[in-house]
Amino acid sequence: MSAATSELVSPVSAGGTPLLDVRSLTVGFRRAGEELTAVRGIDFTIGDGERVALVGESGSGKSVTARSIMRLSPGAITTGEIRLAGEDILAMKQKRLRQIRGGTVAMVMQDPLSSLNPVRRIGDQVAEALRLHGRDPKKIGAEAIELLDRVGIPDPANRSRSYPHELSGGQRQRVVIAIALAGRPKLLIADEPTTALDVRLSAQILDLLRQISTDLGTAVLMITHDLGVVADFCERTLVMYAGRIVENAPTAALFNTPLHPYASGLLSSVPRVDEPRHRRFASMAGEPVRAGQVPAGCAFAPRCPHAQDDCRAVLPALAARPGRDAGHLVACHHPLAAGEQLWERAR
Numbered sequence: 001m002s003a004a005t006s007e008l009v010s011p012v013s014a015g016g017t018p019l020l021d022v023r024s025l026t027v028g029f030r031r032a033g034e035e036l037t038a039v040r041g042i043d044f045t046i047g048d049g050e051r052v053a054l055v056g057e058s059g060s061g062k063s064v065t066a067r068s069i070m071r072l073s074p075g076a077i078t079t080g081e082i083r084l085a086g087e088d089i090l091a092m093k094q095k096r097l098r099q100i101r102g103g104t105v106a107m108v109m110q111d112p113l114s115s116l117n118p119v120r121r122i123g124d125q126v127a128e129a130l131r132l133h134g135r136d137p138k139k140i141g142a143e144a145i146e147l148l149d150r151v152g153i154p155d156p157a158n159r160s161r162s163y164p165h166e167l168s169g170g171q172r173q174r175v176v177i178a179i180a181l182a183g184r185p186k187l188l189i190a191d192e193p194t195t196a197l198d199v200r201l202s203a204q205i206l207d208l209l210r211q212i213s214t215d216l217g218t219a220v221l222m223i224t225h226d227l228g229v230v231a232d233f234c235e236r237t238l239v240m241y242a243g244r245i246v247e248n249a250p251t252a253a254l255f256n257t258p259l260h261p262y263a264s265g266l267l268s269s270v271p272r273v274d275e276p277r278h279r280r281f282a283s284m285a286g287e288p289v290r291a292g293q294v295p296a297g298c299a300f301a302p303r304c305p306h307a308q309d310d311c312r313a314v315l316p317a318l319a320a321r322p323g324r325d326a327g328h329l330v331a332c333h334h335p336l337a338a339g340e341q342l343w344e345r346a347r
């Protein structure tokens with residue numbers, strides 16, 4: 001994506017650059033002597049305070065992308081450019097990287113139990129995070145309680161003495177969010193933060209993240225399989241397929257007029273009977289591409305009802321379309337016309 005394009009698709013900070021600027025990011029792994037490319041040259045930006053969804057089938061490269069922003073993919077061979085608040089993440093020394101992690105950018109994972117230490121009181125874990133971020137040691141105790149209060153832990157002074165197993169799943173996720181906020185991050189990466197929770201708790205955690213994002217101006221990159229979460233929470237959505245971003249659009253535009261056949265298929269999903277508020281992504285005909293076996297041209301072509309010869313030969317670039325919103329980018333030689341229904345809606 002050109003600099004001009006990236007400025008069109010995301011709000012920029014006062015300095016004129018986006019908070020996060022990812023260019024030509026490619027991430028590979030060596031497995032059994034073979035190189036497997038999980039992320040294949042992606043470009044995107046996130047502006048200050050912007051809430052962005054990253055969606056796509058399992059294995060499409062969402063988590064690898066998110067972890068790369070924190071340089072947390074062990075064994076990964078990463079090329080391209082990741083600039084966060086103007087700093088080059090891939091060239092960064094370990095010391096600075098440790099400051100950035102939890103400082104400029106923090107992560108909230110799906111399973112709060114795996115993020116918390118089971119044998120330490122939650123107040124101590126929040127205090128430890130504050131200490132790591134250089135807060136005044138005399139004020140840390142009070143600040144930890146304030147943070148627990150801010151994320152909605154009731155009676156935080158008493159609750160701070162609890163161990164993780166004494167809290168409900170929703171409260172544990174609130175503690176994880178408190179720890180993530182300790183370094184006052186500009187960007188919060190949330191990897192399926194509500195998947196392990198029931199509908200009511202999931203809605204509460206989403207409300208909390210929205211409140212944080214609004215009050216503190218924190219940008220959020222949210223990985224999710226839940227269409228309700230995307231629609232409710234995210235202003236912009238990035239759709240990934242086989243390691244590439246195939247559509248990058250304001251969420252409302254994506255839901256109303258998806259341009260990529262794959263994105264359109266993803267959106268043809270059903271409300272789940274047991275979880276009416278949740279709409280999971282539908283599965284489409286054909287097999288997802290396996291990393292390492294990506295065909296030439298558009299990786300979706302073998303499953304795509306729109307595919308023509310050029311799709312199988314030439315990789316489509318992610319670009320705006322004439323007559324469309326300049327912030328609605330698609331990587332497709334034959335995007336859908338407005339209102340075109342490609343997939344039967346699942347029942």
Ligand SMILES: Nc1ncnc2c1ncn2[C@@H]1O[C@H](COP(=O)(O)OP(=O)(O)OP(=O)(O)O)[C@@H](O)[C@H]1O
Nearest residue numbers: 029031038057058059060061062063064065074291
């Ligand atoms: N450490 C690793 N070593 C080797 N391959 C990896 C590693 N991490 C991820 N991969 C591979 O990279 C590809 C993308 O994985 P990733 O976890 O990003 O998918 P995802 O879109 O987040 O899927 P899900 O929705 O299931 O979490 C997969 O083929 C996965 O097996």
